[in-house]
Amino acid sequence: MSKTKQTTKTDILKRTIPLFAQYGYDKVSMRQIAEAVGIKAASLYHHFPDKQALYIEALSLAFSNHADFMDESFVLQASPERRLRQLILGLCTLVNEDPDFSRLMQREIMDGDEKRLQFLADHVFGDFFRDMSELCLSMAPDKDPHLMSISVLGLVIYHFQISPIRFFLPGFQDSHNDSQVVAEHIFSLLKNTH
């Protein structure tokens, strides 16, 4: 059994996801990726035809990691109110504890081309968003479920998205970074909606 380092595609992708998430596609060089993996840049081309392909696969892996959460957020049988509460907490936790995922998503929405966005909408978020819209409809039948779903996402995602500057804004407290505190705030803001 040889001890030669046999890097797999997945090894590379796992090391690469945080780099793309933190710095963005352009600021990450093939050399930098290679260094993080522990090989030379040229060797990357044995696994991927080019940088774009590497990026796309990293993206797919980062997103597939969370398919479970999205599928399972709606299985539990409970009142709409309890389900919404649970969903918000789950979202807060996800977004708060996996910044890589959130940042990749944000970068894609900003800079992704139409084809990739359509793919994301159809195959990554489609079902999740549909379930969410149904939940919103049962919570607030007089409101546009699409707009409501966006609002819920916005309340959660934007809060953590602007964490870097939130710290400097008047009234900041440490507890504002806590998933549970934020989730409770957002839920209390939505539950009175009629």
Place this chain on the structure above:
Amino acid sequence: MSKTKQTTKTDILKRTIPLFAQYGYDKVSMRQIAEAVGIKAASLYHHFPDKQALYIEALSLAFSNHADFMDESFVLQASPERRLRQLILGLCTLVNEDPDFSRLMQREIMDGDEKRLQFLADHVFGDFFRDMSELCLSMAPDKDPHLMSISVLGLVIYHFQISPIRFFLPGFQDSHNDSQVVAEHIFSLLKNTH
């Protein structure tokens, strides 16, 4: 009176803002900026010491364009509810009609260093955010005004931020891109908060 083209710093900055906003700092080259302005790249260095400085000044100009809105959003004397309604509509209109400003802001929050973020928080948004927090406090005295302000911003900004993918999500309608429709939705969502 000579007809020689005498490009001013401001001319350059105005042409540059949309480029940085759309593509981001790295994807915009000095040659590309020069072409947009109508001069050669070397000439840019007569006006700015380097690319960073050009970017910072473009940023400042893009943000100063909206200082007025932020200062004036709270002058009118009316009930808190009417003031909130007006603020939300103003924000929606601003974010919807000047995508450059929103995108630059978003990019800064993602990739800006601590020093620049502190500057933004102190000198661009500080007073605005403080006024907003007071308004939130008078609307919902039992809620954390900092969290409430972030929530209002998130409801507005996130909605337009994800416009590129919103189009592909179930339930999308053209009216969801209309400032007034969105503002009304957000206000109706907040006005019942106790």
Place this chain on the structure above:
DNA sequence: GTCTATAAAGGGATAGAC
């Protein structure tokens, strides 16, 4: 599967003429 070496292109920036 990984390496060294290198090609080819594009980037930021400077020098000096006009």
Place this chain on the structure above:
DNA sequence: GTCTATCCCTTTATAGAC
């Protein structure tokens, strides 16, 4: 204030040995 010409560096990507 703008130009041409050029330097120097980094980047992506390929070729071919091991």
